[in-house]
Amino acid sequence: MTEKKFELVDRATGKKSELPVRSGTLGPAVVDISNLYKEHGVFTYDPGFVATASTESKITYIDGDAGILLYRGYPIEQLAEKSTFMEVAYLLLHGELPTRKQLDEFTSNIRYHTMINETLLRFFNGFHHNAHPMAMVSAVVASMSAFYHDTMDIHNPRHREIFAHRIIAKIPTIAAAAHKHSVGQPFVYPRNDLDYCSNMLHMFFAVPCEPYQVDPIAAKALDLLFILHADHEQNASTSTVRLAGSTGANPYAAISAGVSALWGPAHGGANEAVLNMLEQIGTVDNIPKYLAMVKDKSSHFRLMGFGHRVYKNFDPRAKIIREMCHKVLARLGRSDNPLFELALRLEEIALKDEYFISRKLYPNVDFYSGIIYSAIGIPRSMFTVMFAIARTVGWVAHWQEMISDPTMRIGRPRQLYTGPARRDYVDLSKRG
Ligand code: CMC
Numbered sequence: 001m002t003e004k005k006f007e008l009v010d011r012a013t014g015k016k017s018e019l020p021v022r023s024g025t026l027g028p029a030v031v032d033i034s035n036l037y038k039e040h041g042v043f044t045y046d047p048g049f050v051a052t053a054s055t056e057s058k059i060t061y062i063d064g065d066a067g068i069l070l071y072r073g074y075p076i077e078q079l080a081e082k083s084t085f086m087e088v089a090y091l092l093l094h095g096e097l098p099t100r101k102q103l104d105e106f107t108s109n110i111r112y113h114t115m116i117n118e119t120l121l122r123f124f125n126g127f128h129h130n131a132h133p134m135a136m137v138s139a140v141v142a143s144m145s146a147f148y149h150d151t152m153d154i155h156n157p158r159h160r161e162i163f164a165h166r167i168i169a170k171i172p173t174i175a176a177a178a179h180k181h182s183v184g185q186p187f188v189y190p191r192n193d194l195d196y197c198s199n200m201l202h203m204f205f206a207v208p209c210e211p212y213q214v215d216p217i218a219a220k221a222l223d224l225l226f227i228l229h230a231d232h233e234q235n236a237s238t239s240t241v242r243l244a245g246s247t248g249a250n251p252y253a254a255i256s257a258g259v260s261a262l263w264g265p266a267h268g269g270a271n272e273a274v275l276n277m278l279e280q281i282g283t284v285d286n287i288p289k290y291l292a293m294v295k296d297k298s299s300h301f302r303l304m305g306f307g308h309r310v311y312k313n314f315d316p317r318a319k320i321i322r323e324m325c326h327k328v329l330a331r332l333g334r335s336d337n338p339l340f341e342l343a344l345r346l347e348e349i350a351l352k353d354e355y356f357i358s359r360k361l362y363p364n365v366d367f368y369s370g371i372i373y374s375a376i377g378i379p380r381s382m383f384t385v386m387f388a389i390a391r392t393v394g395w396v397a398h399w400q401e402m403i404s405d406p407t408m409r410i411g412r413p414r415q416l417y418t419g420p421a422r423r424d425y426v427d428l429s430k431r432g
Contacts, residue, residue: 006031010040026061026070043414050309053234054411055242059092059397060233064310069317071231072096080320085226085390086110086196092231092397093164107196113169114190114199116177117147124181133385134263136178141171142256149250154403163251164396171392172196175385176203182381197222200389205377218376221328222386225369228317229387231394237261237268241395242402246411251399258395259388265304268387270366271373272380274305278339278346287349295355303350305367312360321368322347328372340371 005018017039023029030053033044046052061070069076072091079088090098090106098106123143127136148166153159173190180187180203188206190199198214200222206212232238240261245254262268281290293301308315322344329335347363350356366387373383402408 004029008036008040015040024056027063037414043416045416048309049234049239054239055234055402057233057398057401058095059401060231060394062233062310064308064312067311067313067316069232076228076316077320080224080227083227084195085223085230088227088230089168089393092393093400109165110169110196111192113166114173114192116170116173120144120147120174121177121187124177124187127181129182129184131182132263133175133178133182133382134259134269134388136181137171137174137385137388138256138259138263140174140178141167141259142253144170144252145250145256148252152250154248154251157404160251160400160403164400167252167255167396168392171389172200173203175382175389176200178385179204179379179382182379195219195223197226201376215332215376217328217331221324221372221376224324225321225372225386226390228320228365229369229390231391231397234398235267236264237391238395238398241399243411245399245402246408251396254399255392255395258391262388262391263384268366268384268391270304270364271370271383271387274343274366275339275370275374275380275383277304278342281342281346284342284345287346291350291353291355303346303356303361305364306350306356307359307361308364311362311364314362315364317365318363318367321365321372322363325368325371329375332375334375337371337375339374340368343368343371 004021004023006021007016008019009016019036020032021029022032037043044052059072061073062068071079071088072095074091074097079091083091086107087098087103089110090103094102120140120143123140124136127139144167148163151159152163177187185207188203188208191202192199194202194214198216198219201214201219202212234242237258241254241258244257245251265273281287290301290303293299294303325340326335329337329340347367351362355361369387370380370383373386374380378386
């Protein structure tokens with residue numbers, strides 16, 4: 001789809017060349033620089049990938065200036081209102097909304113794979129009780145590659161499909177096992193008569209000594225949060241999965257790399273950090289003091305859950321979650337949630353502040369999600385694990401898209417070397 005050319009002039013040599021410009025369906029066009037080094041002997045330099053499209057993709061589109069998010073073309077608002085997480089998972093993986101028959105088949109495939117190998121369960125005993133659940137989930141997901149290695153041919157579409165079903169089905173079981181290990185309760189086996197999110201709540205909160213009834217409001221809220229977190233194009237963790245996967249590595253190992261990348265507070269770890277921050281701020285009266293800290297760069301204090309590399313407008317997911325907070329807290333009888341009140345005031349004050357206005361910093365998906373997770377009883381250290389469960393679908397969709405592309409190559413960025421030039425080794429006895 002080459003339409004325009006981008007003219008490049010090397011002023012030192014006077015050499016001119018034309019770089020192809022490629023346009024997608026939506027969004028800015030890209031200058032194809034893949035032959036730049038071959039023809040001009042230079043690399044491009046873009047630390048943080050601010051202006052670099054690392055791949056072509058058909059899965060998710062974001063317009064950060066307009067605050068638009070589309071999964072396979074469908075607006076996130078419509079999916080949040082009308083769809084379910086299982087339907088969205090099918091959409092992201094297959095490109096189209098499923099028919100009733102396709103959805104039933106997909107859902108029963110996922111249900112079929114919910115149990116994890118009993119030996120895998122024993123891995124948890126190797127962790128201290130206060131190990132962060134993201135560390136346990138990342139390690140146990142990586143360990144799955146040991147169970148499914150010889151039987152996994154990444155070039156076989158059927159093997160790839162089984163991998164997709166397995167990891168999407170098993171990650172809530174692994175997450176729940178990590179939670180049970182942290183609280184010292186026995187592991188609870190999955191119940192395949194329950195839907196995806198109800199089963200997850202059951203594995204988290206049921207105990208053998210008394211019956212447990214899943215709260216449908218909690219299950220619905222979780223389903224909606226999972227829809228909102230399911231994919232977000234080439235974010236840090238998805239790019240990590242793609243990079244690890246591009247080497248031909250076992251896909252469970254690639255997903256584990258994604259879990260690790262998600263953990264950081266600049267990415268998925270922000271949901272946990274937001275609640276810590278709100279507690280630290282404490283009351284509305286303290287907001288000005290913390291906003292002053294934000295402006296003092298030496299404090300290294302940031303408003304967690306604010307700002308985004310791509311959104312320079314409201315994150316559409318944050319708007320949906322804020323609305324959802326009102327409804328969920330009211331329906332759970334917790335409308336007077338002081339942290340939610342504080343978050344609302346903090347948003348209001350920050351959005352009128354010149355610092356945030358000039359930098360186009362708005363609340364992101366993580367600003368309000370922790371308040372809902374807390375309200376449904378998920379412990380704070382598990383918030384990022386919740387994000388990982390939902391994002392597994394996106395990671396798998398991107399891995400599939402990459403591996404099934406016949407032009408795929410190993411991801412291998414270059415660098416601007418600024419270390420010492422060539423020098424000779426000095427014997428130990430002769431060093432100062
Ligand atoms: N609080 C205060 N100042 C901020 C914030 C914030 N949350 N975010 C950005 N800034 C400032 C930053 O200091 C810089 O100011 P200046 O130009 O004076 O140096 C300017 O805004 C641009 O920031 P940046 O760090 O260059 O922007 P980035 O695109 O590299 O970083 C970000 C994006 C999300 C890492 C960053 O906004 C941030 O650290 N936010 C807080 C953590 C967070 O909420 N992360 C979740 C992101 S959404 C979900 C996800 O991806 O998982």
